[in-house]
Amino acid sequence: MAVSLALPSATEALAESLIGCVLVRESREGLTAGRIVETEAYLPGDPACHAYIGKTARNATLFGPPHRAYVYLIYGTSYCFNLSSERDGEGAGVLVRALEPIEGLALMQHRRGIEAARDLCRGPGRLCAALDIDRSFDGAELFTRERLWLEPGQPQGKVRRSRRIGLTRAAHRRLRFYEAGNPFVSGPARLSPS
DNA sequence: AGGATGATCGTCT
DNA sequence: GACGATCATCCTC
Secondary structure (H helix, E strand, O other): OOOOOOOOOHHHHHHHHOOOOEEEEEEOOEEEEEEEEEEEEEOOOOOOOHHHHOOOOOOHHHHOOOOEEEEEEEOOOEEEEEEEOOOOOOOOEEEEEEEEEEEOHHHHHHHHOOOOHHHHOEOHHHHHHHHOOOHHHOOOEOOOOOOEEEEOOOOOOOEEEEOOOOOOOOOOOOOEEEEOOOOOOOOOOOOOOO
């Protein structure tokens, strides 16, 4: 009998290894940064992935080289920040869903119009607002140490996995990764690993 | 040119 | 838990 034992794709491995890395945003207003505590993988051939419909003007970055910023507007109100993840020509990416704020809290509070630290970057739209990330970052390199970049880091404790959040298609796939026990992780508390 | 869609968020009950 | 805001994008005339 045929058994499919595919290794985790590059996208899946990236989504997991991004937990603990630090996203830094430098602007005229000041520096803001946070530890990545939650991600979701969107794989090649995945009906929930923006690349699924083929290459378009919006999703072109997903088909480019890996580790570029893919930023899009959702519901006309919120930006979502992703990394392209597969080799040039293949469309896939990783959504960053939540950060633990570590620098520039006051600026984040100002941009978000709220005080509570826990809510500043808990959710993909919120973290983009807190770091002032918009579509102008789409396609940007993330290792340039200019405007927006990523620094290596390790998770504090276990990285767990669950179903993805908020999708209308293929939500059942367990492609969400988060740092166990971290209060800055988004999503309903009941979304435990199993 | 017009309609449907959406990886969200804040507000309300 | 439910609902509406709001608009870039894509698809179909």
